[in-house]
Structures are given as structure tokens and as C-alpha cells.
Amino acid sequence: MDLSALRQKIDSLDTTLVNLLNERARVSLDVGAAKKAAASASDVQKDPDPHVYIPTREKQIYEKLKRLNKGPLNQDSLQAIFREVIVFTYLVYPSAPPRSSTHPLLRSCLHPSPCKKKSQSPTSARRAPTPTSARTTGSVIASHMFRRSGSKVYVFDAVERGRTTYGIVPFENSSYGSVVVTLDRLIDTELRIRAEAYLGVHHTLMSNSPLDAIKKVYSHPQALGQCKRYLDTHHPVAERIPVTSTSAAAELAARETGAAAICSLVCAELYGLNVREQNIEDVKSEF
Ligand SMILES: O=C(O)C(=O)C[C@]1(C(=O)O)C=C[C@@H](O)C=C1
Known part of the structure; x- marks a missing residue:
């Protein structure tokens, strides 16, 4: 098939997808309405999870x-x-169904x-x-x-x-x-x-200074704890500074020479930081 025929095929599939997605959304709305009706039929046991x-x-x-x-x-x-x-x-x-x-x-x-x-x-x-x-x-x-x-x-x-x-x-x-x-x-x-959801915890060390110039490491106390072995091994003399969140840590580290943050990877782009090391958490997660 040539390019234009393939694109036509994609256009046609997209049309089908749009229609199907809206059809699904309508059914999902009907489910919501049915749950609401079941709950307001005064017997919450009929639908314990509206x-x-x-x-x-x-x-x-x-x-x-x-x-x-x-x-x-x-x-x-x-x-x-x-x-x-x-x-x-x-x-x-239109409005969420009542709570159970x-x-x-x-x-x-x-x-x-x-x-x-x-x-x-x-x-x-x-x-x-x-x-x-x-x-x-x-x-x-x-x-x-x-x-x-x-x-x-x-x-x-x-x-x-x-x-x-x-x-x-x-x-x-x-x-x-x-x-x-x-x-x-x-x-x-x-x-x-x-x-409840289980999340894999992955921490990244970020800094705009080279690794051997890092004098302090900002992060949330939990993250500092989760990376203790890494810090003890690789940055034993760097000061560990607990802050309110890992994103606050990234913000601070981005402003200072010789400072690093332990935070999630997304902070690199958000705060303009260089990723120095990834997955530095002591306990590796399976997620
Ligand atoms: O099955 C339901 O109870 C729905 O409300 C439908 C639906 C879905 O769109 O599939 C929507 C929200 C729920 O979290 C789960 C499923």
C-alpha cells in the first residue's frame, strides 16, 4: 500500500475510534446514572459502591x-x-454519583x-x-x-x-x-x-554541578532515607538537607552551585536540572 492509501486507512480508523470512544463514554455515563439510581433507591446495599x-x-x-x-x-x-x-x-x-x-x-x-x-x-x-x-x-x-x-x-x-x-x-x-x-x-x-495503589519508588540525583563537586543534597526526609546507602557510599561528606518535598529540593538545587536534589526524573525538565544518576534508591522495586 502506498503512503496516501495508508494515511487514508489511518483516517478511517481514527473516525471509527472517535465514534467508539464516544459510544463507550455514553455507556459509562449510563453506568453512572444506573449507579446513582440504585443508590437513591434508598437501599445502599444494592449498590455499595456508587x-x-x-x-x-x-x-x-x-x-x-x-x-x-x-x-x-x-x-x-x-x-x-x-x-x-x-x-x-x-x-x-454531569455530577458524580453519591458516595457510599x-x-x-x-x-x-x-x-x-x-x-x-x-x-x-x-x-x-x-x-x-x-x-x-x-x-x-x-x-x-x-x-x-x-x-x-x-x-x-x-x-x-x-x-x-x-x-x-x-x-x-x-x-x-x-x-x-x-x-x-x-x-x-x-x-x-x-x-x-x-x-490503594502500589508504586515503585525511583529516585534520581540531579544537579547542575558535576558529581565530584556536590557539597549538599536536598530532598524530602523519606527520599534521603530511601537513598541512605547510596549517599553513604557515593557522597559521604555531602550535607543532607531535608526539605518539604522532592520538588522543593529540585527547585533549590537548580539555584545553587554544588547542590543536588534527590527527586523523580520528571523534575529534570521542570526545574532545568541535569540528571547525574538514576535509580539510586537502596531498595530496588519491581514496578
Ligand atoms: O463499571 C463502572 O462502574 C463504571 O463506572 C464504568 C467505568 C468505565 O468507564 O469502564 C468508569 C469508571 C470506573 O472507575 C470504572 C469503570
Whole structure:
């Protein structure tokens, strides 16, 4: 087939895809409406999980994709595409279905609880998320739905005040223990935990100075802890300076000669830093 015929074929497939994606979105909206109807039929037990985001269902969908996929797309790519497709449906939901009062407590992904504070209006608490930059961290549900936030406390505040529908906070770290600030806040908050996700932790050392000129290393205390062996071995005399977040570390390191940050790879582009070493975490993850 010549180039123009191939492009015609792609155009035709794109047309089919657009129609199918919208058809899928309409069915997904119908599912939302059905869940809402089931929940408001007063018997919450009929539909104990009338949320927009249903992690267990999404997991089933991704498992099914794995079985269906014959390539050439790899599984991660296909899953990423579907994740975006599903998440974009959230944005066209007229309003999210009511929350369940019976969903079991899971970890990590926060959501306003049914017994929210009086000052929160249900509409603002359930507002559809706004797409923002694709270059944000913590993208579990879909990359571009995430607003970057400097601190875990801010994530709690944002969900409690209805500025966003969901928030993701770190909870526990296999190599460096519990994330205390999250645990402390969980004691007081009326938010409910909605889902749990396991994330591989990968740290990068970045600096605009050469490796042998690094005198100080900024990072969040958790990240400094997770890279302790690396730092002890390769930068034993560099001062380790804990800061509020790994992105704050990147921002500081970008301004100073002889300073480095331990942060995620995405910070290189965001803060104009050179990547000096990748995957410096002491415990290698399988993710
Ligand atoms: O199956 C559901 O409960 C849906 O709401 C549909 C759907 C989807 O679009 O496939 C949408 C959101 C959920 O997180 C999971 C699945």
C-alpha cells in the first residue's frame, strides 16, 4: 500500500475510534446514572459502591486488556490509553454519583467522606477534576488529571475543601516506614480512604554541578532515607538537607552551585536540572 492509501486507512480508523470512544463514554455515563439510581433507591446495599472511580472494576478491565492484547502495542501502553479513556469520562459526568457510606477502608486515595463538614457543599466536594499539566507527579489514575502539590497537607486540604475530587498521598514505604505526616492527618480528617495503589519508588540525583563537586543534597526526609546507602557510599561528606518535598529540593538545587536534589526524573525538565544518576534508591522495586 502506498503512503496516501495508508494515511487514508489511518483516517478511517481514527473516525471509527472517535465514534467508539464516544459510544463507550455514553455507556459509562449510563453506568453512572444506573449507579446513582440504585443508590437513591434508598437501599445502599444494592449498590455499595456508587462512586465514579471504581478501582476494582478498572483492574478487571486492565486484566481483560492483557488477555485481549495481541500487539504490537505493549500492555503498559494499552493500559495507559484505556486509563485515559476511562478517566476522561469522569469529566463529562454531569455530577458524580453519591458516595457510599459502606465502602471498606483502603489505603492511599482519599475522598470526601459521607459525613463531611457542614461547610462543604456536596457540589463543590464532588466537582469534576480539571485537566492540568501532563507533567505532574503521582499519576496513578491519569497523568493529566493531576494537580501538582507541594505537600501532603495541601492534598488533604484540597480534597476537604472540595477543590478536587480525589487526592493521593503516600502512606507507607517498604524501605523507610510509615509516612508520619499522612498518618497524623488521617486521625483528624473526615475524608475516607478510597483505594490503594502500589508504586515503585525511583529516585534520581540531579544537579547542575558535576558529581565530584556536590557539597549538599536536598530532598524530602523519606527520599534521603530511601537513598541512605547510596549517599553513604557515593557522597559521604555531602550535607543532607531535608526539605518539604522532592520538588522543593529540585527547585533549590537548580539555584545553587554544588547542590543536588534527590527527586523523580520528571523534575529534570521542570526545574532545568541535569540528571547525574538514576535509580539510586537502596531498595530496588519491581514496578
Ligand atoms: O463499571 C463502572 O462502574 C463504571 O463506572 C464504568 C467505568 C468505565 O468507564 O469502564 C468508569 C469508571 C470506573 O472507575 C470504572 C469503570
